[in-house]
Amino acid sequence: MNYGVCNLSIVPLRLEDSDRSELVSQVLYGDLFEVLEISKKWCKIRLSDDKYEGWIDAKQYKSISIIEFEKLIQLPPIRSTHLLDVVTTTTSSLLPISLGSNVAISEFLNHTFEGETNQKKLNKTSLIEFAQMYLNSPYLWGGKTPFGIDCSGFTQMVYKLCGYSLLRDASQQVTQGEVLSFIAESEAGDLAFFDNEEGEIIHVGILLDHHHIIHAHGKVRIDRMDQSGIFNVENQKHTHKLRVIKRMV
Secondary structure, eight states: OEEEEOOSSEEEEESSSSTTSOEEEEEETTOEEEEEEEETTEEEEEETTTOOEEEEETTSSEEEOHHHHHHHTTSOOOEEOSSEEEEEOTTSOEEEEETTOBGGGTTTTTOBOOSOEEOSOOOHHHHHHHHHHTTTOBBOTTOEETTEEOHHHHHHHHHHHTTOOOOSSHHHHTTSSEEESSGGGOOTTOEEEEEOTTSOEEEEEEEETTTEEEEEESEEEEEEEOSSEEEETTTTEEEEEEEEEEEOO
């Protein structure tokens, strides 16, 4: 088995080994992974934090040994907490990194990071503060950064910044946490999940106070929330049908 670490700011994770293949997620600076398969210039990987799989360009990561991997995986994550920050490389050049990158591995890469970070489990107030940092980020299928993000990437990254682990997709995240029977039981920071006509979970957002929700739909936005689902305040209509509310923290 081979192993790797992301030493670039953002690397596309694709469904298949092709530049034309669908973007399914992104690998951020500091992410660790197993290399499952190598095909010409592509590598199929499994991310260590959420076990998500996909293909990355073989030029876009640093290969590490199993001994290095096992050492690095034991380091508690340290997350960058600015929308955009930089690390300084061995050649004194600057490498931009996105909000939520794991800078715990900077020293291993001989990089220097001097920005603000978090490595503790934070409360729900902090969840909301980090969620609002993503406001107006454009929707991007498979995205995980303020420059493009999808609904479950948004919830995963917000929770990650506060020290909690969520799976990657909404259909996976709904298997986590505690079910709440009524919307009245919910608190700001709880997750609301939404389904389609076939009953499949297709959307997720973070509840706010006063019957509002912040979610990625076109962009990261705040809309009203009721027993039926999300009510878009601009279009004056419901856009997502509520399935369940879950408490993760």
